[in-house]
Amino acid sequence: MNMKWQFTAAFLVSLACAVGFGLVALLVDAERLAQFDAVVMSWIQGWRSPALTSVMKFFTFIGAGLPAVVISGFIMFILYTLLGFRRELIFFLWVTVGSALLNVALKSIFQRTRPDINRIIDASGYSFPSGHSMAAFSVYGVVTFLLWKHIHNKAARVALLCAAAAMILVIGISRVYLGVHYPSDVVGAYLASGFWLTFSVWFFQRYEHRRGR
DSSP: OOHHHHHHHHHHHHHHHHHHHHHHHHHHHHHHHHHHHHHHHHHTTTOOOOOHHHHHHHHHHSSSSSHHHHHHHHHIIIIIISSSHHEEEEEEEHHHHHHHHHHHHHHHHHOOOOSSSSOSOOSSSSOSSSSHHHHHHHHHHHHHHHHTHHHHHHHHHHHHHHHHHHHHHHHHHHHHHHTTSOHHHHHHHHHHHHHHHHHHHHHHHHHHHHHHH
């Protein structure tokens, strides 16, 4: 894929995510997703067991504030110290910090209350979109983007993509499983972070292309 098509693809994906988030947000605000949320929550929470609850608590823990900061710090250390990726480090911070600020702004706009039944853990703040899910999508998404072009082995690329997708998916599911988010909160979070990540990729690639001329 040539550079022009990469720019176009990144921009179109970001636009699609923005439109998708807007539609989900409108449906959430109009309470049109209540049945969808109820059905999906019932199915996910129907798998509850002591062992699976421990697993889900672990994944929701590593997506929380301090663990997420530690993981991000470790990634930044590798990018800057071991690999020497200076501009990539700045881009990583841009995506992750920007995603966190976007989540705060969106929650303050929509002010959706969290589910109040079948909770396993306590959680404060508004519900839409899920902060854990946005953070997971941003962190593992940007790491995948940064490492992808430096990994040329096809099997290693597939492993990287599968690992990132699994982390993003399981952290999102854990929030529904534990009863602190609606499924639509997670879907909205993925779309919001998808927009921010792909828009940032589009901007970063254009900058790198012009810088390399």
